[in-house]
Amino acid sequence: MKWILIVAVILPFSFILVNSVPMKFSPCNDKDEYDNLTCTINQVTIDGCKKERDSQNNCKLRRLHNASIVFDFTPDFDTAEGDDVFLGMYTTRPAETIWPGMDTNACNHMTCPVVKNQLNHYTYFVNIPQSYPRGLFTVRFLMKKAGIPKCCFLTKISIAA
Numbered sequence: 001m002k003w004i005l006i007v008a009v010i011l012p013f014s015f016i017l018v019n020s021v022p023m024k025f026s027p028c029n030d031k032d033e034y035d036n037l038t039c040t041i042n043q044v045t046i047d048g049c050k051k052e053r054d055s056q057n058n059c060k061l062r063r064l065h066n067a068s069i070v071f072d073f074t075p076d077f078d079t080a081e082g083d084d085v086f087l088g089m090y091t092t093r094p095a096e097t098i099w100p101g102m103d104t105n106a107c108n109h110m111t112c113p114v115v116k117n118q119l120n121h122y123t124y125f126v127n128i129p130q131s132y133p134r135g136l137f138t139v140r141f142l143m144k145k146a147g148i149p150k151c152c153f154l155t156k157i158s159i160a161a
Contacts, residue, residue, distance in 0.1 A: 039073050
């Protein structure tokens with residue numbers, strides 16, 4: 001009986017760990033406005049990737065499935081209660097557009113107010129609609145405080161059928 005209880009508790013967590021994929025990411029140094037950002041991206045993971053990867057080892061998300069995107073960051077800035085903290089997830093193909101239906105109020109998905117030099121975790125749950133095109137996309141995550149870019153990184157996501 002004891003073993004059944006242990007398996008019942010551990011098994012769901014092992015599934016989460018198998019599907020949580022650490023992602024390669026890079027800073028947003030492709031535009032001048034992102035040259036002097038004031039945070040460090042520590043880690044990016046996506047939960048919900050298919051077990052097989054594309055040819056470049058990128059996460060493959062399936063349409064009509066859910067995923068969660070988590071990134072850990074250390075800000076070099078503070079926010080106060082009520083500050084406008086925006087986070088947008090943009091696809092860069094065919095033109096840079098924000099992810100449809102995204103809640104851009106970053107404080108709904110992380111601890112606010114943000115405290116300088118304190119590790120923070122941003123978690124966003126997303127559904128991949130059937131209408132999304134298949135293919136490999138570069139995705140930009142951009143956090144702004146009062147309209148000023150503070151954190152930014154790029155990663156690649158593959159959307160499959």
